[in-house]
Amino acid sequence: MLTGMKESLRTTWNRLAASVAEEAALPAGIQTRLSWARPIESYHELPPVYHEFYNSLRPDTHEFPYAVVTPTFKGFVRRENEKLICSVGDRFYILEKTKGQLNCTTYALADISYLEIGNILLNAWIRIQGIAGNGKLTAVTLKFNAVSEHLFRPFLDKIRYAADYPPGIDRDAELAKFEGVDKLSFKFNSFARHSILPGAIVIQAVAQPEIRMPVLKAFGRSFYRTIALSRVLVLTDRELIIIRDDINSPMAFDESRYGGVWDYIPLDKITAATLVDQADDRFALSIHLPQNDCIESLFMGPKRSEVKRLLNQLEAQRSTP
Numbered sequence: 330m331l332t333g334m335k336e337s338l339r340t341t342w343n344r345l346a347a348s349v350a351e352e353a354a355l356p357a358g359i360q361t362r363l364s365w366a367r368p369i370e371s372y373h374e375l376p377p378v379y380h381e382f383y384n385s386l387r388p389d390t391h392e393f394p395y396a397v398v399t400p401t402f403k404g405f406v407r408r409e410n411e412k413l414i415c416s417v418g419d420r421f422y423i424l425e426k427t428k429g430q431l432n433c434t435t436y437a438l439a440d441i442s443y444l445e446i447g448n449i450l451l452n453a454w455i456r457i458q459g460i461a462g463n464g465k466l467t468a469v470t471l472k473f474n475a476v477s478e479h480l481f482r483p484f485l486d487k488i489r490y491a492a493d494y495p496p497g498i499d500r501d502a503e504l505a506k507f508e509g510v511d512k513l514s515f516k517f518n519s520f521a522r523h524s525i526l527p528g529a530i531v532i533q534a535v536a537q538p539e540i541r542m543p544v545l546k547a548f549g550r551s552f553y554r555t556i557a558l559s560r561v562l563v564l565t566d567r568e569l570i571i572i573r574d575d576i577n578s579p580m581a582f583d584e585s586r587y588g589g590v591w592d593y594i595p596l597d598k599i600t601a602a603t604l605v606d607q608a609d610d611r612f613a614l615s616i617h618l619p620q621n622d623c624i625e626s627l628f629m630g631p632k633r634s635e636v637k638r639l640l641n642q643l644e645a646q647r648s649t650p
Contacts, residue, residue, distance in 0.1 A: 364400050364451075364473065364474040365400065365473065365474045365476060365477040366397050366398060366399045366400065366471075366473040366474070366477040366480050366481070367397070367398050367400075367477070367480075368395070368396070368397055368480050369395075369396040369397065369398060369413070369415075370393070370395065371393055372393055375396075376398070378426055378431065379413055379424065379431070382422075382424060382431060382433065386417055386422075394415040394416065394417050395415065395416075395483060396413055396414065396415035397413070397414055397415075397480045397481060397484075398411060398412070398413045399411060399412045399413075399414075399471045399472060399473045400473060400474075409472050410425050410426055410427055411425070411426045412424065412425045412426070412469075412471050413426075414471060414481075414484060416483075416484060416487060419437060419438040419439070420435060420436065420437055420438070421435065421436045421438065421441075421457070421484070421488075422434075422435055423435075423436075423457070423469045423471070425469075434461050434462070434467060434469050435461060435462035436457060436459050436460075436461055436462070436467075437462070438487070438488065440459045440460040440461075441457060441458070441459035441488055441595075441598075442458050442459040442460070442466075442594070442595075442598045442618045442619055442622055443458055443459070443592055443593060443594040443595070443598065443618065443624070444456070444457060444458075444485065444488050444489065444592070444593040445457075445458070445590060445591065445592050445593075446485070446590070446591045446593070447575060447588070447589075447590045447591075448475050448478065448588050448589065448590075449575055449577065449578045449579075449587055449588030449589075450475070450579075450587055450588060451474050451475045451476070452472075452474075452475065452588075453472070453473055453474065453475035453477075453478050454470055454471060454472045454473070455470070455471045455481055455484075455485070456468055456469070456470045456471075457469050457488070458622070459619075460619060460620065465620075466619070466620040466621075466622055488593075489526060489568070489593055490567070490595075491526050491527075494526055494527060494528025494529055494567075495528050496527075496528060497528075498527070498528045498529070498530060500525075500527055500528075503525060503529065503530060503531045504522045504525065504531070506531045506534070507521050507522055507531070507534055510534045510535070510536050510561070511536065511635075512536050512537075512538055513534065513536040513561060514536075514538075514559070514585070516585060516589075517536060517559065517560075517561045517572060517589075520561075520572045520589055520591070521534060521561055521563050521570070521572060524563065524570050524572060524591055524593075525563070525565065525570075529565045529566060529567065529568070530565055530566040531563065531564075531565055532564040532565060532566065532642050532646065533563075533564045533635075533638065533639050533642055534561055534562065534563045534564070535561065535562045535628075535632060535635045535636055535639050536559075536560070536561040537557070537559065537560055537561070537626070537627070537628050537629065537632055538559050539555060539557070539558055539559045539574070540555070540556040540557040540611065540627060540629060541553040541554065541555050541556065542554055542556055542609060555576075556611070556627065557626075557627035558573055558574035558575070558576060558586070559573065559574045559586075560572060560573035560574070560626060561573075562614075562626060562639065564639055564642055564643055564646070566646060567595065567596055568593055568594060568595060568596060569594045569596060569599065569616065569643065570591065570592065570593055570594070571591070571592040571594070571624065571626060572589055572590070572591050572592075573589065573590050573592075573626075574586040574589060574590070575588065575589065575590050592624060594616060594618070594624065596643070596646055596647050597647070598618055598619065599616055599617065599618065599643070599647060600617045600618060600619060601617040602614065602615065602616055602617065602640055602643055602644070603615045603617070604633075604636065604637070604640065607627070610629060610630035611627055611628065611629060611630070612627075612628055612630070612633065612636075613625050613626065613627050613628070614626045614628065614636055614639075614640070
């Protein structure tokens with residue numbers, strides 16, 4: 330039995346090693362392009378595995394639905410399967426190519442609870458979370474090289490209802506509101522400004538630098554543990570936007586982290602918002618979403634008055650018809 334297990338492990342290792350070696354043998358430029366997402370703009374460009382699915386959509390649409398395919402990532406620990414995303418009317422379809430079959434996740438636009446966008450150096454992803462067609466809370470993540478992020482813009486704008494924002498709002502005046510936000514770094518100031526859709530009204534922003542707590546003091550030095558990463562919460566007339574660092578992001582020479590993660594939460598998807606006290610003068614703002622989903626942000630005590638004001642303004646915006 331032990332011999333059989335060894336042979337099985339050896340076979341698996343050889344297969345993985347050969348897969349990585351095959352990819353590593355490719356020129357660097359080709360390897361990079363293999364990580365890019367690619368658009369599918371006609372039926373002739375569509376890989377055969379998706380033909381049957383697209384044929385089933387044809388009675389519902391006279392035009393070929395715009396689609397994007399994310400690549401397959403190979404590695405020793407985790408393999409990201411190829412995925413295709415397209416939208417028809419008010420529905421989004423995400424197909425994942427697995428062994429010999431396609432798994433399809435469907436969202437109605439109105440049932441998407443929030444959108445997460447991550448970008449760290451060349452590593453980018455989009456996570457859609459909401460109530461899928463099967464009635465269950467479901468999250469789907471698409472990963473790709475950041476240089477191809479623009480291909481997903483039509484989907485992101487549609488989920489954020491970008492076309493529904495009214496014209497005539499003084500965008501410069503709205504973006505100028507970030508200048509007075511306490512402890513908002515240049516990086517997060519830039520991220521916040523670029524996250525605001527044309528026509529949106531900025532209500533308030535609250536920034537919380539990284540929270541670290543001492544865990545040990547030895548040889549005249551203090552050692553700290555990170556409790557929560559830096560973030561800024563931006564409330565607009567239609568969204569709550571949470572911009573934060575990612576724990577897997579490398580640090581620059583000034584100890585700031587590269588890239589960031591953006592959560593876009595429609596106000597009409599927030600079922601409740603609460604403050605919960607924690608130890609060491611910390612407290613959490615919990616944003617409650619459908620089917621007991623929740624997003625939590627930690628703050629230190631000095632931010633309490635700002636966060637309470639944001640909470641009050643959030644409730645006022647939610648109650649506005």
